[in-house]
Amino acid sequence: MSDLAIELQNLEKQFTLNLGVRRRRALDRLSLTVHRGEIYGFLGPNGAGKTTSIKILTSLLRQDAGEARVFGADPALESTRRMLGFLPESPVFYDHLTGREFLRLCGRLCGMETSLIRKRSGELLERVGLAQAGDLHVRRYSKGMNQRLGIAQAILHDPELVILDEPMSGLDPMGRADIRDLIVELRRAGKTIFFSTHIIPDVEVICDRIGLVNHGRMVAEGGVHALLDAGQSKTTEVLVTGLPGSFTVASGQETTAASGQRLFLVESEDQLTQLLGRVMAEQAKIVSVTPRRESLEDLVVRMLDQDRRERAA
């Protein structure tokens, strides 16, 4: 089996609108790779092409050009889809069934033995916090409960690859934390997780690698820390108290002053050494020296903004 869990190469997809009069490009030579055993966060604004890519991976859509492979095989094959579990965005299930009955149906669709379905359903309903609601009809589930059931059905047959489209959507903070823990747990069990989300702090915490897509194209792809480190400026914040009013620095180095404290921003180690030397000479008190880090959210916004400017040019 391939070492790559997912491989998209130059994927293209257009949708026709208004009875074919207009066409909208959803994917524009999109390429990405997801390695076996990693958690991959698929980021991008609404309409960027995330769900289209995921639907191609799950064989709900067919690409116009390019290639999509799951563990080196065509996702249109049933044998390939047996290796993956999928949670669609804002999932809708058969609401005339109970949660447990729905899992039984999913198990049968995956060719599982009845006894195994019963065992796994019980375990998973417990794991996603639906043990008490397993025998309620799905029509009585809240959005969060629906999402939890969706995750349970995605991993019921113990797939090697789990594809989750907006898994945190509709969940309260506790629910989000549960799903984050579950994703990390799955990775620990050797599974590969590919998920799209808008909730970037979650990505920063759990993802090994991310792909940022915009207008159907990959804007940036790589390890979370590598991308953050590459995009970092060397700015350091120095907070000082007890400086005389006559103490001045170069323009742009001082930002705010409150309660007798003064905040300086320096861009290099030389500037930092020089500033600290001058502060100590004034016998003032250094409250904190903090390297300023760009968050993943800042990085994503900056990259999308840069992509927008490049496209406009």
Added chain:
Amino acid sequence: MGYILAIAGQTLTEARRNRVFYSVFLFGLVVVLNSVIFTEVTVTTVDRVLKDTGLAAINLFALALTVFTGVGIVNREIDRKSIYTILAKPISRFGYILGKYLGLLAIIVTTSTMMFVGLLVVMKGYKAPIHPGIFLGFLGILLEVMVLGAVAVLCSSFTTSFVSAFICVAIYVCGHMSTEFLRVVRKSTPVRRVAGEFLYYVLPNLDRFNFKYQATYDLMISERALVTVVVFGLAYVAATLLAAVLVFSRRDFR
């Protein structure tokens, strides 16, 4: 095969929980009222009236059930997006369509059989003789709704419930008029004749399944004619489902 039966079972469960089978009670009411009213006004042909009106009522109810249940059987799942979870499982689209059709068939056959048994019970109550002809009439109804069910699944795989219902009713009407239609177009211009003959061979000739006359007058048809009709019905179902699979397999789910 297991997953096909799972899809069929789910379709049947949905119909059961949506109280589709309550239509049987309505049918029961119609048969009882009909038997009370018509047996009062007729003296010598009670059994014929019961058979005739009973089979007509079964036909009407089975047809209504087929159209109303069948036309939304696939596209309702597409509209609600519940199909995403199902088709991402390791199943083929052929298996999905077949499962849906078998589920629809289970609904129709179960309901129609309940109605037919109800009719036989009423006939027994009136001490009307039960001849094999009535079973032939019932078989004809089942074959007709099997064909229309396949047409409903085909339409449901590519268009809306409203359009599907319209097409099904149109095919039902045309299917019962196709012999007369062919006779008329054969006297027409060559272009109309070719177009008319094409339609005649594409649309199902539903009159072939109409054995109500035989049922009413306790007549039987030859074994060979019966086999021909059954084979025609099954072949039409197979061809229609194949078309549904071809259409559905090429669909994108946006």
